[in-house]
Amino acid sequence: MMTDVAESNGSLARPQAEGTGSDPGDPRTGTAEPLAAARIAETRRRIDEIDGQLIELWLERARLSQEVGATRMASGGTRLVLSREQEILERFRTALGADGTQVALLLLRAGRGPL
Numbered sequence: 096m097m098t099d100v101a102e103s104n105g106s107l108a109r110p111q112a113e114g115t116g117s118d119p120g121d122p123r124t125g126t127a128e129p130l131a132a133a134r135i136a137e138t139r140r141r142i143d144e145i146d147g148q149l150i151e152l153w154l155e156r157a158r159l160s161q162e163v164g165a166t167r168m169a170s171g172g173t174r175l176v177l178s179r180e181q182e183i184l185e186r187f188r189t190a191l192g193a194d195g196t197q198v199a200l201l202l203l204r205a206g207r208g209p210l
């Protein structure tokens with residue numbers, strides 16, 4: 096499947112076009128070379144495991160964030176704590192660069208909702 100990807104500059108980029116002159120072989124792996132295809136399939140199994148864990152962690156984090164917000168608001172506190180959000184944004188930016196900031200913004204939104 097060809098899927099557009101949002102680049103950090105806001106433009107949409109197409110992944111490297113299929114059919115750039117080389118033999119795609121099996122379209123599921125993108126190679127005609129059996130050893131490479133086997134290695135790709137094996138590595139993809141690990142990628143799928145990691146993606147599953149990321150999804151679980153994403154959902155768990157969102158639930159915990161909502162719990163913290165509900166506890167604070169039920170006690171008369173604020174919905175948001177912006178200094179805490181800054182800490183989180185900085186942590187992700189330090190570890191992952193500008194894309195880390197984007198990830199952290201999405202993580203925060205998944206928990207407390209849009210600003």
Ligand SMILES: O=C(O)C(=O)C[C@]1(C(=O)O)C=C[C@@H](O)C=C1
Nearest residue numbers: 160163164175176179180206207
């Ligand atoms: O840590 C908190 O106080 C939370 O409410 C959780 C959280 C987060 O998702 O990390 C969400 C909203 C706040 O503005 C800050 C952080």
